[in-house]
Amino acid sequence: MKYETVIGIEIHCELKTKTKMFSSAPVAFGEVANTCVNEVDLGHPGTLPCVNKEAVKLAIKAATALKCEIDPLVKFDRKNYYYSDLPKGFQITQQFHPIGKGGCIHIETKDGVEKDIRINRIHMEEDTAKQFHSEAGTLIDFNRAGTPLIEIVSEPDIRNGAEAAAYVEKLRTLLLYLGVSDVKMEEGSMRCDVNVSIREAGSDTFGTKTEVKNLNSISNVQKAIDAEVERQIALVSKGEKVVQATRRYDETQKTTILMRKKEGDVDYKFFPEPNIPPIRLDAAWIKDIQEHMEELPDERKARYMKENGLKEYDASVLVANRDLGDFFDAVCEHTKNFKKAANWVIVELPAALNKDNIKFANNPCEPKHLAAMINMVEAGEISGKQAKVVFEEIMKGKDPKTVVEEKGMKQMSDTSELLAMVTSVLDANPQSIEDFKNGKDRAVGFLVGQVMKASKGQANPALTNKLIQEELKKR
Amino acid sequence: MDFERARIEDVETRVKSAVERAKEKQEELNAVVSFVDVDSQLADLANKDPHAPLYGMPIVLKDNVNMKGVRTTASSRILDNYIPVYDAHISEKLKEAGAIVIAKSSMDELGMGGTNKNAYTGKVNNPWDTMRISGGSSGGSAVLVASGVVPFAIGTDTGDSVRKPAAYNGIIGMKPTYGRISRYGIIPYASSLDHVGYFTTAIEDAAVALEVLAGRDDRDMTSSYEPVPNYASDINSDIKGKKIAILDNVQEAITNAEIKENFDALMKKLQARGAIVEHVRFDDKLMRAMLPVYYIIANAEATANHSNLDGIRFGMREDGASVEEVMINSRTKGLCPYVRKRFVIGSYSLFEENQEKIFRKAQKVRRLIVEELKKALAGYDIVIASASGMIAPKSEDSQDEHLSKDVLVAENYMVMGNFSGYPSMSMPTGFVEGMPIGINMTAKPFAEQTLFNIGKAIEEETGLKGNDVEVDA
Amino acid sequence: MEAYSAEYFKKLAHDIMFDVSDDEVVELQAEFKELLSQIDVLNEIDTEGVEEMIYPFEAETKFLREDVVANVISQEDALSNAKSVKAGHVHVPKVVK
Numbered sequence A: 001m002k003y004e005t006v007i008g009i010e011i012h013c014e015l016k017t018k019t020k021m022f023s024s025a026p027v028a029f030g031e032v033a034n035t036c037v038n039e040v041d042l043g044h045p046g047t048l049p050c051v052n053k054e055a056v057k058l059a060i061k062a063a064t065a066l067k068c069e070i071d072p073l074v075k076f077d078r079k080n081y082y083y084s085d086l087p088k089g090f091q092i093t094q095q096f097h098p099i100g101k102g103g104c105i106h107i108e109t110k111d112g113v114e115k116d117i118r119i120n121r122i123h124m125e126e127d128t129a130k131q132f133h134s135e136a137g138t139l140i141d142f143n144r145a146g147t148p149l150i151e152i153v154s155e156p157d158i159r160n161g162a163e164a165a166a167y168v169e170k171l172r173t174l175l176l177y178l179g180v181s182d183v184k185m186e187e188g189s190m191r192c193d194v195n196v197s198i199r200e201a202g203s204d205t206f207g208t209k210t211e212v213k214n215l216n217s218i219s220n221v222q223k224a225i226d227a228e229v230e231r232q233i234a235l236v237s238k239g240e241k242v243v244q245a246t247r248r249y250d251e252t253q254k255t256t257i258l259m260r261k262k263e264g265d266v267d268y269k270f271f272p273e274p275n276i277p278p279i280r281l282d283a284a285w286i287k288d289i290q291e292h293m294e295e296l297p298d299e300r301k302a303r304y305m306k307e308n309g310l311k312e313y314d315a316s317v318l319v320a321n322r323d324l325g326d327f328f329d330a331v332c333e334h335t336k337n338f339k340k341a342a343n344w345v346i347v348e349l350p351a352a353l354n355k356d357n358i359k360f361a362n363n364p365c366e367p368k369h370l371a372a373m374i375n376m377v378e379a380g381e382i383s384g385k386q387a388k389v390v391f392e393e394i395m396k397g398k399d400p401k402t403v404v405e406e407k408g409m410k411q412m413s414d415t416s417e418l419l420a421m422v423t424s425v426l427d428a429n430p431q432s433i434e435d436f437k438n439g440k441d442r443a444v445g446f447l448v449g450q451v452m453k454a455s456k457g458q459a460n461p462a463l464t465n466k467l468i469q470e471e472l473k474k475r
Numbered sequence B: 001m002d003f004e005r006a007r008i009e010d011v012e013t014r015v016k017s018a019v020e021r022a023k024e025k026q027e028e029l030n031a032v033v034s035f036v037d038v039d040s041q042l043a044d045l046a047n048k049d050p051h052a053p054l055y056g057m058p059i060v061l062k063d064n065v066n067m068k069g070v071r072t073t074a075s076s077r078i079l080d081n082y083i084p085v086y087d088a089h090i091s092e093k094l095k096e097a098g099a100i101v102i103a104k105s106s107m108d109e110l111g112m113g114g115t116n117k118n119a120y121t122g123k124v125n126n127p128w129d130t131m132r133i134s135g136g137s138s139g140g141s142a143v144l145v146a147s148g149v150v151p152f153a154i155g156t157d158t159g160d161s162v163r164k165p166a167a168y169n170g171i172i173g174m175k176p177t178y179g180r181i182s183r184y185g186i187i188p189y190a191s192s193l194d195h196v197g198y199f200t201t202a203i204e205d206a207a208v209a210l211e212v213l214a215g216r217d218d219r220d221m222t223s224s225y226e227p228v229p230n231y232a233s234d235i236n237s238d239i240k241g242k243k244i245a246i247l248d249n250v251q252e253a254i255t256n257a258e259i260k261e262n263f264d265a266l267m268k269k270l271q272a273r274g275a276i277v278e279h280v281r282f283d284d285k286l287m288r289a290m291l292p293v294y295y296i297i298a299n300a301e302a303t304a305n306h307s308n309l310d311g312i313r314f315g316m317r318e319d320g321a322s323v324e325e326v327m328i329n330s331r332t333k334g335l336c337p338y339v340r341k342r343f344v345i346g347s348y349s350l351f352e353e354n355q356e357k358i359f360r361k362a363q364k365v366r367r368l369i370v371e372e373l374k375k376a377l378a379g380y381d382i383v384i385a386s387a388s389g390m391i392a393p394k395s396e397d398s399q400d401e402h403l404s405k406d407v408l409v410a411e412n413y414m415v416m417g418n419f420s421g422y423p424s425m426s427m428p429t430g431f432v433e434g435m436p437i438g439i440n441m442t443a444k445p446f447a448e449q450t451l452f453n454i455g456k457a458i459e460e461e462t463g464l465k466g467n468d469v470e471v472d473a
Numbered sequence C: 001m002e003a004y005s006a007e008y009f010k011k012l013a014h015d016i017m018f019d020v021s022d023d024e025v026v027e028l029q030a031e032f033k034e035l036l037s038q039i040d041v042l043n044e045i046d047t048e049g050v051e052e053m054i055y056p057f058e059a060e061t062k063f064l065r066e067d068v069v070a071n072v073i074s075q076e077d078a079l080s081n082a083k084s085v086k087a088g089h090v091h092v093p094k095v096v097k
């Protein structure tokens, strides 16, 4: 029998705000436990929630980028359950009126398969506390409690692990570009739950689904799905049934492991949060947010190709690595030689950083210095070979002009001065002139070399070449 | 005792003697959960403006009002060791106004009840007759004002928890408009019904108190931006032309002839002052629905609101082998059976399969009741009725809030003030069998001034300004 | 599970993290009987087309809190009410997942 896989993905992203979703305590990562909290985050008696404007703004940006319809009347609901990481005994979320509904996102897999994945909803909610389990018990740190989250729920349009990986990667870059979230899966600021089921190909009913949780990288999303699909097909082929359950992916065993069975759906007793009245978002504010959105990855790629004349590959590389793309844009503010700039940024810059083991965040090279160097090569002020030396210096934070001066590299581009030198070299090498006349082109190279030598390497090679050719013809 | 009388003594004497009286009466009334250290507060007065409205005034907070560093239990065992790390909005406001909190007062556990028999520290006794109940859930605060210990005490009102005990104790019980006073830092009962309220013995004091307590607080998103008027200086007891509607359903349900006579006589006096006194009648079905609607909504919201009481981060934690066991043991032991029972009912009505026919049905009927009240108030300044059809019952005769076939319309109607959020006030109008009785009036949203004005006229007629057990004795 | 049986109420209670005694179950059964008959009272009221009233006042707010850190409590305060504290964390018996 042929099977079709049906995958839906729920993604939780921590929003990049200064304070919590419902309290004015700071949002922080890696701080001392229980130092970024106040009474609200601890669920102390008598506390009340107060909605963070910036969180709403970031949710609007995400919803806009995902082409969701935005509900200008923001409402919240309570999701009731008891767990030690949930201080109030309920989570405030948007069950009944998500801020965004019915969007879509275009994905492209590594193999070049392109499709649209529909977005069911995007809603705001609050994160739970972080727990550390050991034999001696569980330790709870409430710093994360109340951190603003958006949950993005896809429609079950994803058909395999590769599409899932492409979907998550696309969302990740999108949210990163928008400044909505840090989207660090390994640090948990982006978390991915995948619902997987299989059905007979062509069927329009759904099979029993399992939920794979705690996936900490995009490659694991793909691997986990592939493993889970394989497992489900094996089960069904044997005539067994898929059991509704929550599972996790075990990297060493390369398979999914049962976490807990789901006996019927848990009743979370959702009801509207009485402490938060409906909030009417100002239409002008929403419009302003939408008009001032950061450039999205697809837009940036198109710009690189159209305005900067880059090849698709180069444009893709710069978009996939936002740091490089931003740096490229900064370089392009000081040079018109976009293609050269792209080449330096894509190839030489990462190589140089890599060699010295420097993180991009600590990159000592200033965009305007790199641009100046590129312009100097273009103007013939230094040679390509010299540029390599200069680059090493600007990677230490130096200004290329200073480097050239200090090293006495200034290329001789003064035509009359160079012409005098060419003339004297020609005069001194009649044999080469003879060779040239006899069709031996090599002679030109020799003569250029002589000029370079006489000029201590400062002669502009291109110009020298040109002058020698002209002078030879005259003789 | 009203503010004016309290001010006869100097601050130190006034505060110290209030503490002394509270301690003396503790055995008799059992109204105090914790005494609060007054020395540091008195010392703090040095930094306060002596003209602050409550400068050096001894007051009492219901034990669901958080005060930083002061044990706050909501009269529940599960919070027996809870020391708030923050001040309620009104605690800050009261401090600013120069008030000195002398005690935290007993209440029905977590506000759930109308007798004050459900307090972890035991029942509270009515100072007019200690065999009788104080009423609840703000019973401790009510009796500390009625017994002349303090001139002003904070309560909270979710069903009628300020206005009913006020009536049983012969004092003024004020529940302003929802959103008028921030709820930040008040241990809740049911969020959409909870109001901060308070007790005084004089209308002027009630007006001054509201000026102190009212105003926008950004930490409570339901808090109102409505400017706070000068209630006290604006009081005007000339009620000529004021339109007063007697709620007939209530008056007709009352069987006690003396209470009826007292009410009718008062209405005549108000008419004599030029008020237009007429009658309104609500749909009987809606009148009978008030208790079940209240009961369903309050219990549902309460069970969720109190899910935080799990013994993990604060409160009395009982040991257990797992975190689940810790929660179950702490909640089983920490919450009284009555509260647990109501949580079960609240939880049941929120289940997805039940919500439409129970919780949401109650919310719909709530709207119809509010529309009925709104309709009545469209033509009148206030709706008025007796605050209760009886005097405070004897302890053994009184029952906890529970559902019953014999709906006591006259005993449950004040909850319409909570459904609607409209301001509502009870005040004393006389005595029956030596026990105080009173009326209740409800006005349009943010029309607290109307209540103070008509209240002032009533106070002038009854002569019960400053009424407490000491005065009467 | 039979509706309104002792077992049923014990499960309801357990779901919201407490136990009820046999005596309490008897009370609950009585209260539920009354609840169901009160629901009948509500059902006599026509609420066709009536919206649920969630808040006393339904005026929409425009207020959103500015994203500015304003209130942080110390670790000491954060943990001061917890019965068991270890290494700056609230400590509980091992969570069984």
Ligand SMILES: [Mg+2]
Pocket: A010, A151
């Ligand atoms: Mg979800």
Ligand SMILES: [Zn+2]
Pocket: A012, A125, A151
């Ligand atoms: Zn979620």
